[in-house]
Amino acid sequence: MSDDAATTDQSSCRGASAFEAQSSRSLRDFIDTESMSAGLLVAAALVALVWANSPWSQSYVDLWHTELSIRFGSGGLTMDLHHWINDGLMVVFFFVIGLEVRKEFAIGELTDRSRVVVPLVAGTTGMLVPAAIFLALNPSGAESAGWGAVIGTDTAFLLGVMALVGPAVSTQLRIFLLTLTVIDDIVAVSVIGIVYSDDISAGALLVAAACLAVLVVLDRYAVWQAAPYVLVVVVLWVATLESGVHASIAGMVSGLLVPALDPRRSDVDAAATSFRAFRQSPMPGVQRAARRSLTRAISVNERLQEALHSPTSHVVVPLFALANAGVDLRDGVLGDALGSRLMWGIVLGLVVGKAVGIFVGAWASVRLGWGRLPQGVGLGHTLAGGALSGIGFTVSLLIISLAFDSSRLQDEARVGVLLAAGLASLAGWLAFRFAARVLGQRDAALPTLLSRPVDEERDHVLGPVDAPLTLVEYLDYECPFCARVSGVGEELRAHFGDRLRYVTRHLPLPVHPHAELAALASEAAARQDRFWDMHAVLFAHQDELELEDLVGYAAQIGLDVERFMRDLDDDELARHVEHDVASAEESGVRGTPTFFIGDTRHIGPHDARTLIAALESAAVAR
Structure with missing residues (x-):
């Protein structure tokens, strides 16, 4: 067998999903990256809390108010570091989410629409119930604007905690929850872009719409080079910033418009031929042709994910946590927060609302015959996964910074998000123990045995x-x-x-x-x-x-x-x-x-x- 054929043989085609063992290599890489990111996220949040409550707390505040400018002649952008992270780097984070969603709908888990029904219903109820609980405690006033903080889930945090408290093999449950968080992400980013935007500029919006149209054209004509997409996304980001719409929606929507395709046989064969040619004649021109054909064999979506996923998970998200999780709990702030309906609305919305909403949505959709849970996943698993989905963190902190102008309300809400993360982790651990010991639902994995023995008469x-x-x-x-x-x-x-x-x-x-x-x-x-x-x-x-x-x-x-x-x-x-x-x-x-x-x-x-x-x-x- 040739080297290139042997390399290709490590792959597999994807139908409703792609698996090697329990899951595809790309999905396992995604999960591993997100799980590792969770550790960095926790570390960054702890550093921010310690720093904000130390004798050097003023330096923490001053750092994020430091202005940074990028100038092009007489024009340019000027923002403080806090906004560069929240409105700039986080756009890359949401762009990667958009890429992943497009890939899942095109060649991943969501190609089989029948598998989407249960997580779609569970994801929807997992947003409606938390929002209802929050608004029941905060029906009016400035506090009511924080309802969006309880609808999202931090995927990285969720996967990281699940690795610690979940079943030894939880592949199917992870895939179910990833599908569910895709729905969460789409809704949460839409809420950020629509609800928490102001001072809309029609001219800038037209430029942003033109950029989206260009991305559609690039997709339609299957442009495989990454540079045109990146250039258009940068222009789209600037236009969205100027329009008054929060730039996160530009990241998500542009990611959704970058095409994801399975490798075509013709492209793979061309890449193998070019590689053999380079092996026989290692010349610069042949090397460029081989590199070009190898690049073309992989879709631009997957190449951009490969380039951006690790930096966003290991750098951007921890930086965001460092810039946003630093709540100064001194001078009565913690006491005020514990007596605040805003804080308890967030805690109960995330910890109780997410678990109940996701469990009820999954149970009802299965009971009514709308769909079924993945093999190996029981309702006890969905309750535990729903509890862990109460870790809102990244999206919740971002919405809090947009929803409230008052620093007091922001601090109370952030305390709620941090407390909810701890309580949701504990609730998830208890629910997994209950599912294992009482319901007998231990591993959430695919079967590994051949269900129907070989029959010489029909096989x-x-x-x-x-x-x-x-x-x-x-x-x-x-x-x-x-x-x-x-x-x-x-x-x-x-x-x-x-x-x-x-x-x-x-x-x-x-x-x-x-x-x-x-x-x-x-x-x-x-x-x-x-x-x-x-x-x-x-x-x-x-x-x-x-x-x-x-x-x-x-x-x-x-x-x-x-x-x-x-x-x-x-x-x-x-x-x-x-x-x-x-x-x-x-x-x-x-x-x-x-x-x-x-x-x-x-x-x-x-x-x-x-x-x-x-x-x-x-x-x-x-």
């Missing part, structure tokens, strides 16, 4: 049916990574001989429009005992899977074409494919290719060397 088996070793592959004929690993099967059979039987099952993914028809074509060929011939032809022509192409392939491999076309419409073949898809769902399969060694899902890379080692281990364990 397609290559090799002796009584071979001691079994390798089952769930595949999609339009998935380029399945085509890449088709050669791996040959290497495995050459290595193990009659000791191995190789079994295929179908998992046509929603993102591949021709995959289901191709699966039916292979089954129609199987009725004429030519499954493996059609199997090879389909992988050799992944970009040509229209009906007329399939008919041509049937003739090419010597099938009775009229019978083949009749069989394509046979409901029994459709049920066969549906049976495979159902077995994949029950077995925790969410992407292709996915392998099972015997009856256990293979976790890790699926190159020939790794699979040989896994099969040898299975042989030893027999």
